Amino acid sequence: MAGVVRWLEDLSRKGADLVIQCCACGHDRTVAIGHALDIFSRRRWSTDWWDAHRRFRCRKCGSKDVKLDADFYGHAVRRQRKPATLAVVEERLRPGLWPPPPGVALSEWNRATEAERKRLVDRARS
Numbered sequence: 001m002a003g004v005v006r007w008l009e010d011l012s013r014k015g016a017d018l019v020i021q022c023c024a025c026g027h028d029r030t031v032a033i034g035h036a037l038d039i040f041s042r043r044r045w046s047t048d049w050w051d052a053h054r055r056f057r058c059r060k061c062g063s064k065d066v067k068l069d070a071d072f073y074g075h076a077v078r079r080q081r082k083p084a085t086l087a088v089v090e091e092r093l094r095p096g097l098w099p100p101p102p103g104v105a106l107s108e109w110n111r112a113t114e115a116e117r118k119r120l121v122d123r124a125r126s
């Protein structure tokens with residue numbers, strides 16, 4: 001599959017993401033191609049497919065013997081959506097805090113400093 005890929009941008013054009021597979025331990029991970037291209041452009045690295053192999057190392061064992069491949073199934077994209085889903089999980093009251101006064105969001109209450117919390121309570125009372 002990678003045989004027809006000459007540049008990292010080719011993956012982007014085909015809507016595929018980048019798979020980095022370790023030849024030493026077999027570990028692989030998928031990186032969103034947009035994210036990879038960002039890094040390459042920021043560091044002014046060549047996006048030549050074979051040059052790009054030198055830029056990665058295995059996260060698990062540290063080996064630089066990696067093989068790049070294309071992921072057409074959007075694994076990286078799916079993985080990236082996860083944090084967003086987690087973010088909507090209901091926020092809990094920080095331990096040691098009184099519940100917020102009515103009309104004050106829990107997230108705001110948790111983040112506020114003591115002085116800000118006082119102000120929020122005053123505001124709720126008035």
Ligand SMILES: [Zn+2]
Nearest residue numbers: 022025058061
């Ligand atoms: Zn490895």
